[in-house]
Amino acid sequence: MNAFFRKNLLSAATLIVILIFFIAAAQGMNSQDFVITFLRGLSVGAVTFLVASGFSLIFGLLDVLNLAHGTLFMIGAYIGWTVFVRPDTFADLLTPFALILSGFALRDMYPLLSARVRLGLRMRRILPWALIIVSVLLLGLILPRYPIAGWNLDNYAESPVTYSFMASQGTPLPPPTATFDQISPALAIGGLLLASLFGSFGLFLFDQSVQRSPRLSWRSYAGFVVLLLVGLIAFIFNSALTAFLLGLNANWLFFIAVIVATLSGAGLGALMEATLIRPLYSRPIYQLMLTIGLSAIGVQIVQAVWGRPEFVMPKPTLFNGSGASCPATSFSSWWQGNCSTILLLGGRVRTYNEIFIPLIGLLVLVAVWILLQRTRLGMIIRAGVQDREMVEALGINVRRVFTMVFALGVGLATLGGALAAPSMGLSNAMGESFLLNALIALAIGGLTSYPGAALGSLLVGLIQQFIIKYGQIGISIPFTSIVLKPTPPIVPASTVLLMVIILLIMPNGLLGKKE
Amino acid sequence: MQKKAFSFFHNNRASLIVLFALVLLPFIVGLFEGASPIVVWENQGGISKFVEGLGIEIFILALYALSYDLIFGVTGLLSFGHAMFFAVGAYLTGIALKSFALSLPAVIGLVFLAAILQALLFGLVLPRVKGITFALVTLGMASMFHIIVTSSELGNYTGADVGLQGVMVPSFINPANERLRFYFVALVVLILIYLLYQRFVNSPTGRVCVAIRENEGRAKMLGYNTFAFKLAALMLSSFAAALAGVLHALYQPIVSPNVADLSFTVTALLIVLIGGVGTLSGALIGAFVYRLLDFGLRRYIGENASFITGTIYVAFVLFIPYGMVGTWRLKSFRVAQGWRRLLAAFKT
Amino acid sequence: MNHDIIVETINLSKQFGALVAVDNVNIKVRRNSLHAIIGPNGAGKTTFFNLLSGNIEPTSGKVMFKGSDLTHQPVHRMIHHGIGRSFQITNIFPNLTVFENVRLASQALEKSNFKFWMNVSRLEKCEYRTWEVIEKVGLKERAHAPARTLPHGDQRKLELGMILAPDPEVLLLDEPTAGMAAEQVPELLALIQEIQKTGNKTVILVEHNMNVVMSVSDIITVMHLGKVLAEGTPAEIAANREVQTAYLGGLYELNV
Numbered sequence A: 001m002n003a004f005f006r007k008n009l010l011s012a013a014t015l016i017v018i019l020i021f022f023i024a025a026a027q028g029m030n031s032q033d034f035v036i037t038f039l040r041g042l043s044v045g046a047v048t049f050l051v052a053s054g055f056s057l058i059f060g061l062l063d064v065l066n067l068a069h070g071t072l073f074m075i076g077a078y079i080g081w082t083v084f085v086r087p088d089t090f091a092d093l094l095t096p097f098a099l100i101l102s103g104f105a106l107r108d109m110y111p112l113l114s115a116r117v118r119l120g121l122r123m124r125r126i127l128p129w130a131l132i133i134v135s136v137l138l139l140g141l142i143l144p145r146y147p148i149a150g151w152n153l154d155n156y157a158e159s160p161v162t163y164s165f166m167a168s169q170g171t172p173l174p175p176p177t178a179t180f181d182q183i184s185p186a187l188a189i190g191g192l193l194l195a196s197l198f199g200s201f202g203l204f205l206f207d208q209s210v211q212r213s214p215r216l217s218w219r220s221y222a223g224f225v226v227l228l229l230v231g232l233i234a235f236i237f238n239s240a241l242t243a244f245l246l247g248l249n250a251n252w253l254f255f256i257a258v259i260v261a262t263l264s265g266a267g268l269g270a271l272m273e274a275t276l277i278r279p280l281y282s283r284p285i286y287q288l289m290l291t292i293g294l295s296a297i298g299v300q301i302v303q304a305v306w307g308r309p310e311f312v313m314p315k316p317t318l319f320n321g322s323g324a325s326c327p328a329t330s331f332s333s334w335w336q337g338n339c340s341t342i343l344l345l346g347g348r349v350r351t352y353n354e355i356f357i358p359l360i361g362l363l364v365l366v367a368v369w370i371l372l373q374r375t376r377l378g379m380i381i382r383a384g385v386q387d388r389e390m391v392e393a394l395g396i397n398v399r400r401v402f403t404m405v406f407a408l409g410v411g412l413a414t415l416g417g418a419l420a421a422p423s424m425g426l427s428n429a430m431g432e433s434f435l436l437n438a439l440i441a442l443a444i445g446g447l448t449s450y451p452g453a454a455l456g457s458l459l460v461g462l463i464q465q466f467i468i469k470y471g472q473i474g475i476s477i478p479f480t481s482i483v484l485k486p487t488p489p490i491v492p493a494s495t496v497l498l499m500v501i502i503l504l505i506m507p508n509g510l511l512g513k514k515e
Numbered sequence B: 001m002q003k004k005a006f007s008f009f010h011n012n013r014a015s016l017i018v019l020f021a022l023v024l025l026p027f028i029v030g031l032f033e034g035a036s037p038i039v040v041w042e043n044q045g046g047i048s049k050f051v052e053g054l055g056i057e058i059f060i061l062a063l064y065a066l067s068y069d070l071i072f073g074v075t076g077l078l079s080f081g082h083a084m085f086f087a088v089g090a091y092l093t094g095i096a097l098k099s100f101a102l103s104l105p106a107v108i109g110l111v112f113l114a115a116i117l118q119a120l121l122f123g124l125v126l127p128r129v130k131g132i133t134f135a136l137v138t139l140g141m142a143s144m145f146h147i148i149v150t151s152s153e154l155g156n157y158t159g160a161d162v163g164l165q166g167v168m169v170p171s172f173i174n175p176a177n178e179r180l181r182f183y184f185v186a187l188v189v190l191i192l193i194y195l196l197y198q199r200f201v202n203s204p205t206g207r208v209c210v211a212i213r214e215n216e217g218r219a220k221m222l223g224y225n226t227f228a229f230k231l232a233a234l235m236l237s238s239f240a241a242a243l244a245g246v247l248h249a250l251y252q253p254i255v256s257p258n259v260a261d262l263s264f265t266v267t268a269l270l271i272v273l274i275g276g277v278g279t280l281s282g283a284l285i286g287a288f289v290y291r292l293l294d295f296g297l298r299r300y301i302g303e304n305a306s307f308i309t310g311t312i313y314v315a316f317v318l319f320i321p322y323g324m325v326g327t328w329r330l331k332s333f334r335v336a337q338g339w340r341r342l343l344a345a346f347k348t
Numbered sequence C: 001m002n003h004d005i006i007v008e009t010i011n012l013s014k015q016f017g018a019l020v021a022v023d024n025v026n027i028k029v030r031r032n033s034l035h036a037i038i039g040p041n042g043a044g045k046t047t048f049f050n051l052l053s054g055n056i057e058p059t060s061g062k063v064m065f066k067g068s069d070l071t072h073q074p075v076h077r078m079i080h081h082g083i084g085r086s087f088q089i090t091n092i093f094p095n096l097t098v099f100e101n102v103r104l105a106s107q108a109l110e111k112s113n114f115k116f117w118m119n120v121s122r123l124e125k126c127e128y129r130t131w132e133v134i135e136k137v138g139l140k141e142r143a144h145a146p147a148r149t150l151p152h153g154d155q156r157k158l159e160l161g162m163i164l165a166p167d168p169e170v171l172l173l174d175e176p177t178a179g180m181a182a183e184q185v186p187e188l189l190a191l192i193q194e195i196q197k198t199g200n201k202t203v204i205l206v207e208h209n210m211n212v213v214m215s216v217s218d219i220i221t222v223m224h225l226g227k228v229l230a231e232g233t234p235a236e237i238a239a240n241r242e243v244q245t246a247y248l249g250g251l252y253e254l255n256v
Ligand SMILES: Nc1ncnc2c1ncn2[C@@H]1O[C@H](COP(=O)(O)OP(=O)(O)OP(=O)(O)O)[C@@H](O)[C@H]1O
Pocket: C016, C019, C021, C039, C040, C041, C042, C043, C044, C045, C046, C047, C048, C088
C-alpha cells in the first residue's frame, strides 16, 4: 500500500494541481459559459481519444509509431462524407472494390499454387514483378473507363462544396448516371477480377517466408466467393441500391456512412500492416519514415480526389432540426423537434457536437475497454504490450494479432474522422492537428496506457477549450486591473507546455508504467 | 613526405573531383549560355546565377542535414525538434541584422552563444527522458519556439506567421549582387563543417558517441559518462544547424516560420535517410538528391509532386534501407571481398 | 579496518515489489582471491552483481570498496574505481568490430576522451593495450569482424576481453562461460585463473559448472533465495550437509 502510494504520488499531485487550475478556471466564468466550454472540451477530447487510443494500441503492441494516423483520421472523414452525401458514388464503388479485394481472400490457396509453379530461379524472381505490373496495367486500363458517378473538382457546380450544400438543404442533386466508356461491362468485370488475382498472387510471392502447409477447406474459398457475389450483386442491382440509399432516412444513411468509414479504415489498416509495415519490424526507425511517407501520400490522394478547399458534411436529421420548438429545453422536446441545439443551464449547446460526440466517445471507450479486458484477443494484446517476447514464446500467432490491432487502431481513427466531419468540417489539415493532439494526449497520459489515452485526451480537450474561451472573455489577474487575453497560438502552446512539463516530471506520463 | 601527400590525393580523389567540379560549376554553366567566366565572376550571368542559387540552397540544406546526422545517425538520439536549431540561427540573424543593426561578426558570435544555449536546453532533459520520449519532448520545445515566432505579440520582430522579411544583408555578401561569393562562402562553410565532423567521428569522443548509439547501457558500464558525450554531440550539431540557419537568413528574402516546423525536421530525417544514416557524406548526397528531386518534380509535374516524393520515400525505406551511401559501401565491401577471395584462390 | 578485504557488502538488500531478490547479504571478499558465488537459478546472483557494479540501487545496505562507500556511485564511475564487470547475457556492441569493442573498453580510462579534433589512432597506449587483450583472449584472427558475426563462444571471449582491457583491480564475472561449448570452458577458466594469479587481481565469479567452481575458487559463497546459505573453502562447501540438501539436492554431483 505504501509503495503503491509513493509510486503514484507524483501522478496524484499533478492531477490535483490540474484540478485546482480547473476549478479556478470554472470560477472565472458564468455557468452557461462553463457548461458550453466544458462540453466542447469533452467533444474535442472524445475525437482526440479516438485517434489517440488507436495510436497507443498500435504503439504499445507493435512498437510502431504510426505517424500516418492523423492522415487516416482525415481519410475516414472523407469516406464518411462520400457515403453520406454521395451514396450513388458509394454504390458505384462497391463493385470494383469488392472485385479488387477478392483475390486477396484466396491467400490460403496461393502456397499450393506457388508450389505447383515450377520455374527457374530467375523466373521466380521476375514472376511476382511481372504479375504485379500486369495487374497494375489492367487496373489502369479499366478503372478510368469504369462508370463511377462522382464530382468534378474543376466545376464549382459539381464540386464537393456544392453537393454538401445541397445535401444540407435536404435536396441532394440528382446524380448524373455514368456509363461504360468504350469497354463492355463483362470485359471490365473480368479484367478487374483478373487484375486482383494477379496482383494478390504477385504480392504473395514476395512474402516467401510464410509457407504454411495449406489445408484447404470451404473457408479458403468463402471470402472470395462472398466478395465476388457482393461485387456482382452490387453491379446488377446498382440502380436499385442507389435508389434505396438515396431514399433512406438521413439518420440511417449517416449510420451507414460511419460504419463504412470504420470498416474501410480497418481494412486499410490491415492492408498497410501486412504489406508495408511488416517487412520493417526489425528496423523501427524506418517504420517511422515509412509512416511519414504514407502520410504525405495520403494527403495528396485526398487532395487529388476531394480537392483542396474545405467543405462541410451535413449533420444527420436527428441533430439538424430548427423548428419552432427549438432550441430544445429538455431531452424530450429535443427528441420531438430533432433540434440542433439544446438549452442546458442557460447555455445553448449543440446536440451533435457537444452531446452526441462525447457520448459516442464514451461508448467506444467502454467497448474497447471490454474488448481488452474480457476477450481472448484483448488478453493477448495486453500481455503483448507488457512483454511481446513472452507472448511470442507462448506460440500465439502474433502476426495475426498484429494485423488485427493495426486494423482496430486505424478503424478507430477513421471512425473518429467520420464522426468529427459534421462538427468540424473537412479539410486537408485536419489530420495533422489531431495527430499532434493525440501525441500530446498520449505523452501526458502514458504512451502505451489505454486509460492514459483517455485521461490525456480529456485533459487536452478541456484545456484547449477553456483557453479559447478565456481568449474571448479574458482573465483578470487577481489584485490588478490587467485583463489577459490569450491569443490563438497560445492554445496549442498550452497543451504542448503541459506535455513537456509532465514528461520531464514523469517520463512515462501520468498513467504509464515504469520501465 | 611527398608520398604521403600524394596518397592523400589518391585516397580522396572522388571527393576532390566533386569539389573541383563544384568550384567550376558556375563558370561551366555560364559557358553553356555563352557567358565568359569574367561575366560570371561579375555576377551578371543569368543561368549561372540561377545555378549558383540552387547550389547555395543545396549547401544550406546539406549543412542542416549533416548536423542532424551527427545526433541521429552517429549518436542515435532521435530528436523531433531539430528544426529549432536551424530556426534559432535564422531568426536570430534576421532580427539582429534588421531590428538591431548588428555587424555580421557580432551576429555570428550571438548565434554561437545561442547554439550552445539551445543545445544545453535539449541536453538538460537528456538524463530524464530516453528514446521516443526524448523525441516528444524535443518536439514540444520546438513547437513552443514555432508558436512564439508566429505569435502576433512578437510580430514586430519575427513577422509573425508571414515570416521575417527585409533583412539588410551586408553588401559584400549580398546574394543579389555577390551571389558567386555567397556560393563559395556557403561551400567553404559546408566543407569545413564536414571535415570537422569527419574528424569528430574518428576522434575518441566520436567513437564513444557511436558506442552510445549501439548500446548505451554498455557504454555507461564501460565507464563513460554518456550524458556528457551526448551533450557534446548536441552542441556540435546545434552549432552547425544554427550556422545553416544564418546562411539561410542571409540568402533567402524571407525567413518563413516553416523552418521551425516539425516538417522541416522531417526533411532532415528524409535527407539523411536517402543518403544513408550515420554516414555523414550521405547527408550531402541526400541533400543534393532531395533538393533536385523536389525542384524537378515541382517544375515539371506541379502540385502533385509530393505524391511522387512520398512514394519515392516509401520505396527508399522498403528497398534501399541503408541509403545511397550505405548501400554503396556495402556493395563495394562485397566487391572487395570477392576480389580478395579470387586472389586467394590464385595463390594456393 | 582490514586491508585484506577489498570488497565488502553490509546488509545489502534489493526488493522487486514483493520479491526480495537479495536479502541482507554480508560478504567479504579478500584481496587477490578468486571468490565464487553459486546458487540455483533465481537465487539473486545477478541481482547481487548489479548492486555491486552500481547498475541498480539497493533498497538498503552498503557496498564498500577498499573501505570507502560506493553504494550510490553512478555506474560509469565504477571502472574508474577499479571495478569491472561482465554480463551473463552477452552485452557488446554488435555492429562494431571486435577491435572497436575492446578499444572502447580500454579507452574509457584515457584522459583525452573529449579531444574531438584528435584521431583515435593517436591514442597509442590504448591501441597497444587493445591488441594485447585481443591476443590474450584469442580473437586476433577475427579482430576486424563485426562482433555480431562471431559465434557465441567467441562473443563470450570478447565479453571477457572488454572487462580485461581497462585492467581493473576487481573483476566481476557473471557466468563467463554461459552457453559456451563444453570443451571451451576449461580453457577460458584457465585463462581467468591465470589473469587472477599473475596480475594480482580479485575475481568474483558466478558460475554454474560445479566441478569447475570447486577446482578453481579459493572461497565459495552459496546463495539461495537471496540469502547467503553458506560460505567456505571448496572442501567445506562440499561437505556442508545444509548446502547439499537445501540447494544441491542431487541436482549437481559434487566430486572434488
Ligand atoms: N528487474 C527485475 N524486476 C523484477 N524482478 C527481478 C528483476 N531482476 C531480477 N528479478 C528477480 O529476482 C530474482 C533473482 O534473479 P537473478 O537474475 O539475480 O538470479 P540469478 O541467481 O542470477 O539466476 P540465474 O542463475 O538464472 O542467472 C529472480 O526471481 C528474478 O525473477
